[in-house]
Amino acid sequence: MSFHFEARFGAIGGQGIITAGAFLATAAIMQGMNAVQSPTYTSQVRGGPTKVDVIISEDEILFNRCTKLDLFLATAQRPYDLYYTDLKDDTLVILEENLVKNVREDGRKIIKVPIIELAEKEIGLTVTTSVIATGIVVAVTEIVKPDLMKEAILSRVPKGTEAINIKAFELGYEVGKKYR
Amino acid sequence: MSNRKGVYTGNELIALAAIDAGCRFYAGYPITPSSEIMEVMSKELPKVGGAFIQMEDEIASMAAAIGAAWTGVKAMTASSGPGISLKAEHIGYACITETPVVIVNIMRGGPSTGFPTAPSQSDVMQARWGTHGDHPTIAIVPGNAQEMYYETVRAFNLAEKFRTPVFILGDEILGHMNTMVELPDPSELDVVEREIFQPKDGEKYKPFDMSKGDVPPMGAFFRGYRFHLTGLNHNEYGYPTIEKDMIRQQQERMMKKVENHADEIVKNELFNMEDAEYVIFAYGSTGAAAKLASKVLREKGKKVGVFRPITIWPFPDKQLDEVIASGKYKGIMVAEANLGQIIYEVERVNKGRLPIKDLLKLDGTPVSPTDIVNRFEEVF
Amino acid sequence: MAGYINFEYYLRQDYRNLQWCPGCGDGAILQAFFRAVHELNISKDDMAVVSGIGCSGRISGYIDFNTMHTTHGRPVAFATGIKLAAPDKYVVVFGGDGDQTAIGGNHFIHACRRNIDLTIIVINNNVYGMTGGQYSPTTPTGFKTQTTPYGNYDSQFDIVNLAIGAGATYVARESVLKPVILTKYIKKALQHKGCSVVEVVSNCHINLGRRNKMKSPHAVLDWIKEHTVPLSRAKKMSEEELAGKVVTGEFVEIEKPEFTDSYYKLCESLKGE
Numbered sequence: 001m002s003f004h005f006e007a008r009f010g011a012i013g014g015q016g017i018i019t020a021g022a023f024l025a026t027a028a029i030m031q032g033m034n035a036v037q038s039p040t041y042t043s044q045v046r047g048g049p050t051k052v053d054v055i056i057s058e059d060e061i062l063f064n065r066c067t068k069l070d071l072f073l074a075t076a077q078r079p080y081d082l083y084y085t086d087l088k089d090d091t092l093v094i095l096e097e098n099l100v101k102n103v104r105e106d107g108r109k110i111i112k113v114p115i116i117e118l119a120e121k122e123i124g125l126t127v128t129t130s131v132i133a134t135g136i137v138v139a140v141t142e143i144v145k146p147d148l149m150k151e152a153i154l155s156r157v158p159k160g161t162e163a164i165n166i167k168a169f170e171l172g173y174e175v176g177k178k179y180r
Numbered sequence: 181m182s183n184r185k186g187v188y189t190g191n192e193l194i195a196l197a198a199i200d201a202g203c204r205f206y207a208g209y210p211i212t213p214s215s216e217i218m219e220v221m222s223k224e225l226p227k228v229g230g231a232f233i234q235m236e237d238e239i240a241s242m243a244a245a246i247g248a249a250w251t252g253v254k255a256m257t258a259s260s261g262p263g264i265s266l267k268a269e270h271i272g273y274a275c276i277t278e279t280p281v282v283i284v285n286i287m288r289g290g291p292s293t294g295f296p297t298a299p300s301q302s303d304v305m306q307a308r309w310g311t312h313g314d315h316p317t318i319a320i321v322p323g324n325a326q327e328m329y330y331e332t333v334r335a336f337n338l339a340e341k342f343r344t345p346v347f348i349l350g351d352e353i354l355g356h357m358n359t360m361v362e363l364p365d366p367s368e369l370d371v372v373e374r375e376i377f378q379p380k381d382g383e384k385y386k387p388f389d390m391s392k393g394d395v396p397p398m399g400a401f402f403r404g405y406r407f408h409l410t411g412l413n414h415n416e417y418g419y420p421t422i423e424k425d426m427i428r429q430q431q432e433r434m435m436k437k438v439e440n441h442a443d444e445i446v447k448n449e450l451f452n453m454e455d456a457e458y459v460i461f462a463y464g465s466t467g468a469a470a471k472l473a474s475k476v477l478r479e480k481g482k483k484v485g486v487f488r489p490i491t492i493w494p495f496p497d498k499q500l501d502e503v504i505a506s507g508k509y510k511g512i513m514v515a516e517a518n519l520g521q522i523i524y525e526v527e528r529v530n531k532g533r534l535p536i537k538d539l540l541k542l543d544g545t546p547v548s549p550t551d552i553v554n555r556f557e558e559v560f
Numbered sequence: 561m562a563g564y565i566n567f568e569y570y571l572r573q574d575y576r577n578l579q580w581c582p583g584c585g586d587g588a589i590l591q592a593f594f595r596a597v598h599e600l601n602i603s604k605d606d607m608a609v610v611s612g613i614g615c616s617g618r619i620s621g622y623i624d625f626n627t628m629h630t631t632h633g634r635p636v637a638f639a640t641g642i643k644l645a646a647p648d649k650y651v652v653v654f655g656g657d658g659d660q661t662a663i664g665g666n667h668f669i670h671a672c673r674r675n676i677d678l679t680i681i682v683i684n685n686n687v688y689g690m691t692g693g694q695y696s697p698t699t700p701t702g703f704k705t706q707t708t709p710y711g712n713y714d715s716q717f718d719i720v721n722l723a724i725g726a727g728a729t730y731v732a733r734e735s736v737l738k739p740v741i742l743t744k745y746i747k748k749a750l751q752h753k754g755c756s757v758v759e760v761v762s763n764c765h766i767n768l769g770r771r772n773k774m775k776s777p778h779a780v781l782d783w784i785k786e787h788t789v790p791l792s793r794a795k796k797m798s799e800e801e802l803a804g805k806v807v808t809g810e811f812v813e814i815e816k817p818e819f820t821d822s823y824y825k826l827c828e829s830l831k832g833e
Contacts, residue, residue: 062468063549064357205641227831232823233641235640240634247638269631269634404605406605407627408575
C-alpha cells in the first residue's frame with residue numbers, strides 16, 4: 001500500500017488555519033509527493049467555523065476532500081463539533097485544550113495542547129496559533145521534513161513576518177516532539 | 181515564466197489559463213466564490229497590456245465584455261450563480277449577436293443568495309436555459325486542477341470557433357482548492373486565434389452571413405468597414421427584421437452551429453469502464469469523487485466504471501447512447517450536488533433501457549466518495 | 561458654421577425602416593449630431609455609436625457607423641467595454657430618459673464617476689414612447705400618462721444635476737428647438753476628453769402631448785419653448801420665476817483624469833514586470 005495521509009484542521013475564521021493547511025501541502029509537494037489543500041468556510045470572514053483538508057499521497061489524488069482522516073486537529077469547540085466526521089478508528093486527534101472542552105472520549109488517541117496560550121505567551125501574537133499547530137502536527141506525525149516546512153512557510157508568508165512565523169513553527173515543533 | 185510549476189487554487193488556474201489563451205479583456209463584479217479570478221486578472225492583465233475593469237454590477241460586466249469582444253479582443257467575465265442570474269440578460273445578447281465570450285460560474289448553493297462559499301452543482305440547467313428564448317449553449321465542467329487550466333483554454337477556443345458564449349462551470353471545491361500544477365509554456369498550447377473578417381474588393385461585411393457555413397465570419401469595429409449589431413432578430417447584415425423566413429433560418433442556424441458540431445465540442449472521461457458492470461454518471465468535483473468511489477467499490481468486488489462528461493452542454497447524447505446500447509452494463513447511478521438536474525438528461529438518452537438510480541445531495545457539503553459508495557451499495 | 565452636408569453620407573443606404581412618428585424630435589437631433597461629426601471631420605470608421613431600447617435606441621440602426629443596438633438601459637455599459645478596449649476611438653451613446661435615468665441609471669452614474677471618455681446624448685422626451693406612453697423619471701408632476709391616469713404624483717430627476725453630481729466633466733442641455741446650439745454642444749462633447757453628457761429636451765406629441773392637451777408636434781414644441789430658459793437668463797431670475805422651468809446651457813466643463821488614460825498609464829508603468 002503506497003503512502004497516503006489525510007489531515008483536517010478545524011478552526012475559527014481569522015486564525016489562519018487555511019493558510020496553515022497550504023503550508024503543509026506545499027511542504028509535501030516540495031518533498032516530492034502529491035498534495036492538495038481544500039478549504040471550507042462560511043461568508044463570515046472573521047469568527048465563523050472554518051476547516052481545511054490536506055491530502056498527501058504518493059498516488060494521484062482523485063478527490064480533494066478527506067474521506068478517511070489520519071489526523072484531526074481543532075482549535076475551538078464549534079469547528080470540533082461541526083467537522084468531527086470522516087474519522088477512522090485510529091485517527092489521531094489534536095485539540096486546543098482550553099477551547100475544546102466538550103471532548104468525545106471514543107477511544108482515539110487525543111493530544112491536548114494549550115496552543116492559543118502558547119501563541120499569546122511565547123510568541124505574543126494570537127494569529128500565530130495555526131502555525132504553532134502545524135509545528136505540533138509535523139513533530140507528531142513526521143509527515144514532512146521540518147526544514148521543508150519552514151521553506152514552505154517562507155514561500156507563502158507576507159514580507160516582514162518571516163521570523164515570527166518560523167519562531168511559531170519551531171515552538172510548535174518542540175512542543176509536539178514530546179507527544180511522539 | 182521560466183518556472184511555471186507551483187501551488188495554485190482552481191480559480192487562479194482559470195485566470196492564468198485565460199491570459200495564456202489570449203484573453204485581453206476582463207470585466208467583473210466581486211462575488212464569492214469566484215472573486216479570486218478577478219483578483220488575479222486585476223494583477224496580471226495590466227502587465228500584458230490587456231484591459232481590466234471592475235464594473236458597477238454584474239449586468240454591466242457582461243455588457244462590457246461583449247462590447248470589448250466586438251473591438252477584436254478575447255474577453256471574459258466570471259461570477260457565481262446569483263451573478264449569473266443578473267448576467268442572463270446579456271448572455272442572451274451574446275447568443276443572438278453571436279459574440280465569442282467566456283463566462284465562468286463558480287457554482288454555489290441557491291436559489292437567490294443561497295449558501296455562499298458552499299459547493300453545489302445547482303446551476304447546470306441555469307447555464308443551459310438561464311437566459312430567455314431559444315439559444316445554443318456550450319458549457320464545460322472541469323473535474324480537477326489540471327482541467328481548470330486546460331479546459332479554460334479550450335473554452336476560449338470553442339468561443340472563437342463557434343462564435344458563441346462558452347460557460348466554464350466550476351464549483352467551490354475546485355475553485356478554492358490549492359494543489360500543485362505545472363503550467364505549460366503558453367507557446368505550447370493549442371490556441372485558436374481570432375480571425376477577423378477583412379473585406380476583399382469592397383465586399384460588404386455580413387455579421388450573420390448564412391452562405392459561409394454554420395458559423396459566420398467574425399468582424400470587428402474600427403477595421404475600415406462598418407456594420408450593425410442588435411438584440412432584435414436580424415438579417416445577414418444585422419439589421420432588424422420581421423421577415424418570418426429570415427427569422428426562422430437565422431434562429432435555426434444559431435442552434436445548429438452547436439448541435440451539428442457536438443462531436444467537436446463534447447468531451448468525456450471514461451474511467452474503469454472496460455470491464456465494468458455498473459456506471460456512475462457524474463461531473464465536476466462529483467465526477468472526481470465518483471472515480472475514487474469506483475476504486476473503493478472495486479476493492480469490494482463491485483465492477484463499477486465512471487462516465488464523466490467534461491462538456492455538459494451540448495449533452496453527450498451520442499456517447500452516452502453508445503454506452504447504454506453496448507449492452508455491457510446493468511445500471512447507471514447519477515450523482516450530482518443538486519436535487520436532480522442532469523439526471524433527467526440521462527433518462528432522456530436512456531429511454532428506459534437501463535435502471536437509473538440517483539444520488540442527489542444538496543446540503544452545503546460536497547458529494548463525497550463515501551456518499552457514492554454507500555448509495556451505490558444501497559441501490560445496486 | 562460649415563455649409564452643405566450630405567446627410568445621406570451618414571445614413572445607411574441599405575436599411576431605412578424608420579420607426580419614428582412624423583413630428584418626432586429624434587430626426588432633428590440626429591441632424592445636429594451629423595453636423596457635429598461632419599464639422600469635426602471625424603471618420604465614420606473611427607466612431608462607435610451604441611444605443612439602448614426605446615425610440616432613441618433605433619438611432620444606431622439608421623446611421624452608417626460601427627453601431628450596436630443593445631439592451632434597455634445598458635448602452636453605457638457596452639460602450640465602456642468598447643472604449644476601454646479601443647481607447648483611441650470615439651464612442652457615443654444615445655439613450656432616452658427611461659433608458660438612462662431609470663433602468664440604466666446605475667451605468668449612467670458610474671460612467672460619469674469614472675470620467676470615461678464617452679459622449680452620452682440623453683434624449684429626454686419625458687415619457688416612455690415606444691412602449692406606449694408610460695411615465696418616466698422625468699415626466700413632470702401632474703402629467704397624464706398610461707400609468708399615471710390621474711396625473712403624475714411621482715418626483716423627477718434633473719438629468720443635468722444627476723450627471724454633475726455623479727462626476728461628469730462636460731454637461732450641457734439644449735432643446736430640439738435650438739439645433740445650432742445643440743450642434744455646438746455635441747461638438748464640444750465629442751472633443752472633450754472625459755465623460756460628456758448632453759441632455760436634449762425633445763418632444764413626443766403622440767405619447768405625452770396627446771394625453772396632456774398638446775395633440776400636435778407644434779403644441780409640444782411650444783410647451784418646450786415656454787418652459788426652457790437659457791442659463792444666462794436664468795441667472796437673473798428668482799426662485800419663484802424658475803419654478804417648473806428647465807434651464808439650458810453648459811453647466812460643467814472641467815478637466816479630470818480620464819479612466820482609460822489612467823488605466824493605460826498603469827499598464828505602461830508595469831511593462832516588463
